[in-house]
Amino acid sequence: MSSNKVIHALYDDDDTLLSAVKTIRSEKHHIEEVYTPFPVHGLDKALGLEDTRIAIMAFIYGCIGLTVAVVMMNFIMIQDWPQNIGGKPSFSYLENMPAFVPVMFEMTVFFAAHLMVITFYMRSKLWPFKKAENPNPLTTDDKFLVEIELHDNEKELTSLLKKSGAIDVSIIEKQE
């Protein structure tokens, strides 16, 4: 029953958008996607999106960074080329550990931050020179767009969207 027709409703205020999303969902319509010029607080909850799991990945990436720092400093400063710095000969990692804490910290942050950004891009299917997906350039300015798939219920949806405060409602035929 899937159709290639979608309906686009344009809003000009984030609060109107939030309440509209709530009414649309309470009427049991499935919202395909919402395009906004900036992150709208509470929209993810209103859309019923699952919680992001990026925090868990951040923790894992941080642990990887910490491990890399420990192994790296152990190889550089203890195994490969022990040096005597400030009367503290580098023969034991543990005894010299305080000196490596800044490296451990920086590597943890470095790995967590960079790998998180890369993960985010991959999950959002973003890469350099990618063509923008948003259907209406106004959503990069100050308008909000709600996209709903149509199942021969154009009239009903159009009136619902108009009532919810949309400034413009249009029906788009998608090219596959």
Next chain:
Amino acid sequence: MYTFPNKLRNLAIAFMVIGFLGLTYGFLSAPATLEESKAIVAASHSDGHGTSHEEASHDPQETNAVEVQAGHHEDAAASHSTSTEEGHDVDHDEHVFHQLSNKPWAALYVAAFFFFMIALGVLAFYAIQRAAQAGWSPVLYRVMEGITAYLLPGGIVVIVILVLSTLHLNHLFIWMDPEVVAHDKLIAGKTGFLNAPFFLTRAVIFLSGWVLYRYFSRKFSLAQDSATDLSNHKKNFRISAAFLVFYIVTESIMSWDWIMSIDPHWFSTLFGWYVFASMFVSGITTIAMVTIYLKSKGYLEFVNDSHIHDLGKFMFGISVFWTYLWFSQFMLIWYSNIPEEVTYFITRIEDYNLPFFGMLVMNFIFPLLILMNSDYKRVNYFIVMAGIVILLGHYMDVFNMIMPSAVGDQWFIGAPEIGGFFFFLGLFIFIVFKELTKAPLLAKGDPYMGESERFHY
């Protein structure tokens, strides 16, 4: 309005009684003469089966007696360097005697300062909320004002202990002893700052400044409840901003005076910040715990998960901040390894190994792992658990700041330490909850109250 439940009042009084008994026992069992001190040391040696702490702290004592002398009283060691071995033994006995007679005083001082520091930390947090015109926290203002009520009594107790020190009733501050100063060039050079009259004047000025701010801020806050305009709120904003400037300068000097000067040869430039971080995180933790307690009793119905979540974030963040400062201080001194600086950490690592590193686990690793998860910060049970560990950890922090210089390797967490903790805990609970009954728990006149009540994350 909140009423002070009898159960809690009785608990607070029971804590005070138990604590008082513990302190009394501590003072009575402290040696009054050199002979008694020798007997105590001999007894704990021949026993050999005391607690593990006693063992650990006494075993290396014989061997590094000379080192301890060198570390703590360079003056004494220098002036006696020509004396015979017997001379050294006598000197050592006298040194241990001083440490043992200091012990109950130091225990009293650590506990008194710790609970005073909580109230001061909360006052700083409160002033920051006021000065920043924070929108999330006004629902917690009355809780904070309740906790800061302890500032005056707690501060007076600390100052009384300091006055008794200047009267030579104890030897917590060796720079107060003219005998020591006469033989110590380093301390003699600091007498312009470290002398009893100036020291006490500073203490009184600092405490009056803090208490005055607290008095007026509370007054304006209560007046705002029934006011028709915002003049009280604006006045509160202004005095809070002014207080913060006063506070950060005086808090820093206070930390040199009341804590760092116990070890008058040693200094650290970020000590003020370090003590600040400790009092700030203890204060925020106390706010969270009092809030959760009141909420569990059916009060503070306007405080929601998000407020607790924010307090949890602060507990997490400031715990990491504390560790950052602790480590910054430690690593620079450890790496440069300059004798007059590094003695501070050598005594702590050698004689205070367990409390020194244990506190790091309690104040950093435990809160880091427990409070990292966003969801856990909304679970009261986690906040309380983390809070208890953080508070005990910061008690250990103050313990580690004061004890090594005051009692050396003669430390032990016994009757006076536990008694002191419970006495001031009881006093703290009593005063804080008494103050909470004096005003409605919702500062309803605050212009940000609506925002705070609707606050959600």
